[in-house]
Amino acid sequence: MTTAEPFDRIYQRACDRKGGRKALDALLGESVSAAELATIADNLLLGELTKKVFQSGFVWRVVRQKWPGFCEVFFDFNIEKILLMSDEMLEAKARDERIIRNAGKVFTIRHNAMMIDDVARKHGSFARFIADWPTTDIIGLWAYLKQHGARLGGNTGPYALRAMGKDTFILSTDVEAYLRATKVFDGGINSKRSLAQIQQQFNLWQQQSGRSLAHISQIIALSVGENLVGMQQ
Structure with missing residues (x-):
């Protein structure tokens, strides 16, 4: 008890x-309020997911320092452009000195872009989906990110949600x-x-x-x- x-x-x-x-x-x-969160562009939310994936098990300060490079290399996390990237393109990006060179984590960017695109097709936008999820079942949203995304288990998903402005x-x-x-x-x-x-x-x-x-x-x-x-x- x-x-x-x-x-x-x-x-x-x-x-x-x-x-x-x-x-x-x-x-x-x-x-932020649910109404404010719902207006955030989905590419920015993909950026937050990516940032937390790379910060997991790594020095957060280094990721922040490298972040402008990430935005350059991955087209400001434009969902459509990310989805068009082949394995070969991702492997080449993973060798770019402007980012933290970790091929496994680089491949999560496309995987999580696929999740965001799928949700957006069903709910209008990924931001709206996140904003509308009830905080009385925030662990359900954690589970969704873990199941459908890449490397978003543990505290990575919750920290990403917190960075987006979702109450968790x-x-x-x-x-x-x-x-x-x-x-x-x-x-x-x-x-x-x-x-x-x-x-x-x-x-x-x-x-x-x-x-x-x-x-x-x-x-x-x-x-x-x-x-x-x-x-x-």
């Missing part, structure tokens, strides 16, 4: 650790540790059962607080661990 605290207690502890309400709130990021929690090390310590879940963190238990708890916290999933997971992370005021982050 879960021993998770009511959200106001978690929030107060985070405030105490970070120097007060204003200091804590200043640390929280913002999601992130199972960071601190968040996972808290959820496990309070018995929100008791199995493998990526099992369907565990994710359903975690989603249920986040839905409850959202009802208690009226806050976004993103803010809830950020506040949990700031309420535990070693991220005290004055400590190296």
Whole structure:
């Protein structure tokens, strides 16, 4: 049985650790509205997926530095142009010094462009599909990206969604540790059962607080661990 605290207690502890309400709130990021997200061009969303795929297991700073090169090499992630690229073209792109040369990850760009194109044909745009997905089942959207996309499992898909502006929690090390310590879940963190238990708890916290999933997971992370005021982050 879960021993998770009511959200106001978690929030107060985070405030105490970070120097007060204003200091804590200043640390929280913002999601965009569903209406705003739905208007984002699909090529930009392919770019976000690609960026997170390349950042996974790599130094994020290097990916950011190389990003202008990625945009040049992959036509600003124009979906139609990416879909026309042959294996030979992708292999050549994977050797381009303007990007991080990883052929396996380069091939995900076309695969994820195919997913986006398929969704857009059915729903008008990939952005609309993402925007309309209910946050009360955000783990369902994670599962969709993992199943239909390439290298979007684990936290890669959620981080990409967060970068797009979609409201989602992130199972960071601190968040996972808290959820496990309070018995929100008791199995493998990526099992369907565990994710359903975690989603249920986040839905409850959202009802208690009226806050976004993103803010809830950020506040949990700031309420535990070693991220005290004055400590190296």
